[in-house]
Amino acid sequence: MLINELSKKTGLSIHTIRYYENLGMIKGLTDEKVKSNNYKHYDSNAVERLEIIIEAREVGFSLAEIKKILTTWFESTESKPETLELFEAKIKEIDDKMRYFKQTKKLLEKVCEKLKSEER
Template sequence: MLINELSKKTGLSIHTIRYYENLGMIKGLTDEKVKSNNYKHYNSNTIERLEIIIEAREVGFSLAEIKKILTSWFETTDSKPETLELFQAKIKEIDDKMKYFKQTKRLLEKVCEKIQNDD
């Protein structure tokens, strides 16, 4: 599929997809058989990768961090202990953030109660 279809399937703008491609987070391939253009083709793996990007950026991970996650998940075969440690640290980060989420949610709920009781 070409970039337009990819954009529609993921909900990301064409500009954003190209931005991620420039950062090396996804990769389209130009069809060797067609030499008249250099249009890039994307496959279902690209969609998978973009969905992971969307999820992880919601969590607040930087694009650089997300790139590492993608590499370890899709490309790397070696099992470096430091990579393992990195991701274990990320899991801990998520758990920590969950705490902030729960606290902030509770605060917002209290704010709502306060507003409703001020009638």
């Protein structure tokens, strides 16, 4: 499929797909027989990689972390320990953020209550 089809299938803009390709996260293939254009063709592997990228971005992975996930998932023979370690680190990071946000929320609630009591 061409990049516009890939864009429609994944919901990502062509610009974003090209950006991920420039980072080496996906790869399009050009037909060596055709010299009149630089059209790249993408297969189901590109769709799968982009879906992983989308999901990983949604849960807070950085692009560097996602690139590592893709490498260990698709190219490494012993990917489970590395991937598991990366996921466990992300879970810890999320837990730390949740604690921070809960503390921040409590502090803001106290300030709001104080402001409300001063209005009366």
